[in-house]
Amino acid sequence: MFEFTILWTLIIAVLLAFLCFKRPSKVWQTINMRERETEPNLTNVAQDNEQRPDFWNLVRSRQPYDVFLVLDIEGTCELGSSFDYPNEIIEFPVCLMRWKDDRQRRELEVVDEFRSFVKPSWRPTLTRFCKELTGISQLQVDSAPSFMEVLQSVFQFLVAHGVLDEDSREPLLRFCWCSDGPYDIRDFVIKQCFISKIVVPDWLRGDALDVKKLVTNWSISQKYQGRKMKVMLSRNHPHRPSLNISSQLRVLGLPAFQGRKHSGIDDARNIARILSECARRNISLQPNTRIDSNRRWSWMGKSGQVLQGLIG
Numbered sequence: 093m094f095e096f097t098i099l100w101t102l103i104i105a106v107l108l109a110f111l112c113f114k115r116p117s118k119v120w121q122t123i124n125m126r127e128r129e130t131e132p133n134l135t136n137v138a139q140d141n142e143q144r145p146d147f148w149n150l151v152r153s154r155q156p157y158d159v160f161l162v163l164d165i166e167g168t169c170e171l172g173s174s175f176d177y178p179n180e181i182i183e184f185p186v187c188l189m190r191w192k193d194d195r196q197r198r199e200l201e202v203v204d205e206f207r208s209f210v211k212p213s214w215r216p217t218l219t220r221f222c223k224e225l226t227g228i229s230q231l232q233v234d235s236a237p238s239f240m241e242v243l244q245s246v247f248q249f250l251v252a253h254g255v256l257d258e259d260s261r262e263p264l265l266r267f268c269w270c271s272d273g274p275y276d277i278r279d280f281v282i283k284q285c286f287i288s289k290i291v292v293p294d295w296l297r298g299d300a301l302d303v304k305k306l307v308t309n310w311s312i313s314q315k316y317q318g319r320k321m322k323v324m325l326s327r328n329h330p331h332r333p334s335l336n337i338s339s340q341l342r343v344l345g346l347p348a349f350q351g352r353k354h355s356g357i358d359d360a361r362n363i364a365r366i367l368s369e370c371a372r373r374n375i376s377l378q379p380n381t382r383i384d385s386n387r388r389w390s391w392m393g394k395s396g397q398v399l400q401g402l403i404g
């Protein structure tokens with residue numbers, strides 16, 4: 093009888109202990125469920141993520157570039173001339189952009205600008221069409237340095253910002269050229285280097301981002317989904333939009349174009365605003381176009397000669 097009582101006491105004690113430990117966990121579960129029903133606090137989520145050791149590596153793999161060089165070249169042109177024309181560079185503006193916080197890589201800002209007009213050599217007199225389009229005067233190009241001199245100044249500008257090493261000319265930071273469309277380096281710089289009889293510097297052949305393509309692509313991915321999006325993104329789709337700078341500003345919800353359109357520096361500043369907004373929206377800024385420094389046009393003769401009869 094005595095042993096029987098001890099047994100029952102033990103069983104009851106075990107049951108009580110079980111209930112006591114179980115209870116708090118039930119309460120905890122209910123609280124947890126209530127929390128999940130409310131909106132997650134994004135500040136806390138971000139802070140939690142930042143504690144994770146691999147978080148900053150993920151940020152870097154999404155935004156691998158330290159510096160963005162926004163370039164918007166203006167070149168000589170004639171009314172009705174095609175992309176085959178031997179354009180010479182007359183304005184070379186660069187907005188140098190860096191991360192406000194290099195670790196977080198969310199806020200991109202212009203830290204300095206380079207701007208120079210360039211004196212053309214093959215056709216030193218600007219057409220009326222070109223002056224009206226770009227707003228650049230004959231006097232501005234007449235008194236400007238040659239392309240070679242301007243390249244040297246751009247190089248010094250990049251050295252001063254720690255982008256390039258002065259002696260080895262090698263990059264010290266990861267940088268990417270950014271333009272509206274693929275033309276600026278792919279066409280204008282390659283043509284000009286041929287006319288100036290110089291080799292395209294290595295630092296101008298690197299990674300390139302076509303901002304127009306980036307924003308157009310992003311805008312399509314916002315508007316369409318699934319198969320329809322894939323079809324719209326395909327390069328040859330007849331209704332694939334091509335957004336000019338003003339339209340890019342609009343789809344990103346930014347204030348309208350500031351300054352004068354087709355002024356190189358004003359275009360570059362507006363492209364910089366677009367790039368900054370893309371970064372803020374967590375769009376990965378990576379190369380999407382190729383620079384081929386060996387590209388040749390039919391009018392290119394021997395050693396920098398422009399063959400008049402072969403201009404398309």
Ligand SMILES: *[C@@H]1O[C@H](CO)[C@@H](O)[C@H](O)[C@H]1NC(C)=O
Nearest residue numbers: 131132133134135136137139
């Ligand atoms: C989210 O958490 C942060 C940091 O703990 C706090 O400052 C902020 O007020 C919270 N926001 C909301 C909406 O609860």
Ligand SMILES: *[C@@H]1O[C@H](CO)[C@@H](O)[C@H](O)[C@H]1NC(C)=O
Nearest residue numbers: 305306309310313314325380
């Ligand atoms: C276009 O956008 C889609 C979806 O955002 C992305 O998966 C794709 O890599 C992008 N393509 C290019 C060429 O940028």
Ligand SMILES: *[C@@H]1O[C@H](CO)[C@@H](O)[C@H](O)[C@H]1NC(C)=O
Nearest residue numbers: 334335336337338339340353
């Ligand atoms: C940009 O595109 C919009 C919409 O297609 C058009 O209305 C506008 O005239 C264009 N702007 C320029 C400067 O070409």
Ligand SMILES: *[C@@H]1O[C@H](CO)[C@@H](O)[C@H](O)[C@H]1NC(C)=O
Nearest residue numbers: 138150154198373374375376
């Ligand atoms: C940015 O986008 C990537 C890929 O879509 C995603 O994994 C990451 O969580 C996003 N970061 C923020 C802070 O929204």
